[in-house]
Amino acid sequence: MKIVLNGKSHETASTDLASLLAEIDFADAIVATALNGEFVSVDQRDGVSLQPGDRIEIVAPMQGG
Amino acid sequence: MLEFYGKRFGSRLLLGTARYPSPAILADAVRASTCEIVTVSLRRESSDMRAGQDFWALMKELGTHILPNTAGCHSAREAVTTARMAREVFATSWIKLEVIGDSDTLQPDPFGLVEAARILCSEGFEVFPYMNDDLVVAEKLVEAGCRVLMPWGAPIGSGRGLNNPYALRTMRAHFPDITLVVDAGLGVPSHAAAAMELGYDAVLVNTAVAKAGDPVAMARAFAAAVEAGRLAFEADPIDALDMAVPSTPLLGKALL
Numbered sequence: 001m002k003i004v005l006n007g008k009s010h011e012t013a014s015t016d017l018a019s020l021l022a023e024i025d026f027a028d029a030i031v032a033t034a035l036n037g038e039f040v041s042v043d044q045r046d047g048v049s050l051q052p053g054d055r056i057e058i059v060a061p062m063q064g065g
Numbered sequence: 066m067l068e069f070y071g072k073r074f075g076s077r078l079l080l081g082t083a084r085y086p087s088p089a090i091l092a093d094a095v096r097a098s099t100c101e102i103v104t105v106s107l108r109r110e111s112s113d114m115r116a117g118q119d120f121w122a123l124m125k126e127l128g129t130h131i132l133p134n135t136a137g138c139h140s141a142r143e144a145v146t147t148a149r150m151a152r153e154v155f156a157t158s159w160i161k162l163e164v165i166g167d168s169d170t171l172q173p174d175p176f177g178l179v180e181a182a183r184i185l186c187s188e189g190f191e192v193f194p195y196m197n198d199d200l201v202v203a204e205k206l207v208e209a210g211c212r213v214l215m216p217w218g219a220p221i222g223s224g225r226g227l228n229n230p231y232a233l234r235t236m237r238a239h240f241p242d243i244t245l246v247v248d249a250g251l252g253v254p255s256h257a258a259a260a261m262e263l264g265y266d267a268v269l270v271n272t273a274v275a276k277a278g279d280p281v282a283m284a285r286a287f288a289a290a291v292e293a294g295r296l297a298f299e300a301d302p303i304d305a306l307d308m309a310v311p312s313t314p315l316l317g318k319a320l321l
Contacts, residue, residue, distance in 0.1 A: 006109040006110075006111070007109070024112045025112055026110070026112060029110065029115070029117075029118055030117065030118060030121050030154060031110050031117070031154070032107065032150030032151070032153050032154045033150075034146055034150060037142070037143075037146060038146065039146050039149035039150050039153075041153055042153065057109065058109065058110055059107040059108055059109055059110060059117075059150055059154075060107065060108065060109075060110035060115075060116075060117025060118060060120075060121065060154070061105055061106075061107065061117050061120050061121040061124065061154060061155070062105065062106050062107060062108035062116070062117050062120055063081075063082045063083040063084070063085070063091070063105065063106065063120060064081065064082060064083050064104050064105045064106025064107075064133070064134045064136055065081030065082075065083045065084070065104055065106075065134070065136065065221065065222075065249075065269075065271035065272065
């Protein structure tokens with residue numbers, strides 16, 4: 001199915017958020033996630049099923065002021 | 066000593082980590098500043114670049130306290146979600162809360178700021194709100210649970226210094242028990258010293274250090290200015306007068 005990953009269209013076979021992170025090699029990365037604008041904690045990721053058109057944000061530490 | 070939500074610090078300079086020429090210069094500037102707290106953000110991570118992972122490794126190596134921000138958020142909802150993500154990633158309940166209301170001046174949206182501060186304080190966050198210098202907004206933020214306020218000196222990155230010293234002085238007088246930090250708009254170390262002389266507890270600087278010709282030397286200069294300004298405040302400066310008062314005694318002057 002097609003989802004929107006960090007603002008770009010992404011084809012995925014994953015059906016939940018934890019699987020998606022593993023699919024893109026982020027399983028052990030220091031990242032936080034949001035689904036359709038709502039924060040999804042690490043513990044919740046494998047319980048969140050993905051639907052076509054879902055907007056996923058994956059963010060990491062970055063320089064900031 | 067400087068205190069933020071029960072934690073005490075020796076340095077009264079907080080440093081931003083953005084816009085440095087390189088990660089190595091950023092690291093050298095942080096060390097030269099002797100600051101104990103740096104600000105960071107959250108941004109989209111790409112699986113091929115993984116830039117955030119490298120940046121995080123550098124931050125851990127520096128060993129400073131981390132103050133994550135919600136920079137770039139234009140609504141309370143966006144800022145709250147960002148704060149929740151930051152709490153997980155950085156394992157801290159501290160959040161520098163930014164809700165931007167105007168793209169030209171990056172002026173805070175006071176309504177969104179107060180709304181987000183109420184939600185975050187109720188969720189146990191320790192909020193550092195980036196705000197303008199409005200006393201009523203400050204009061205609402207304190208009512209929401211903020212024990213730190215961070216009024217701007219001038220728009221972010223402008224280097225203009227303290228645009229409204231009167232408002233900053235008034236805020237200091239109104240909130241003697243709140244930790245006050247001048248955040249944003251400082252350009253040169255004398256601006257930082259001026260903020261400290263007003264009795265501010267700390268200053269937060271980013272662009273003025275990062276974009277200086279020699280960021281490491283400028284970090285050292287800001288550290289010295291912050292220390293000088295604080296010493297001056299504690300030493301109780303004299304009041305300004307309109308007329309001269311001779312410093313050399315007139316008594317005993319020879320009649321020539």
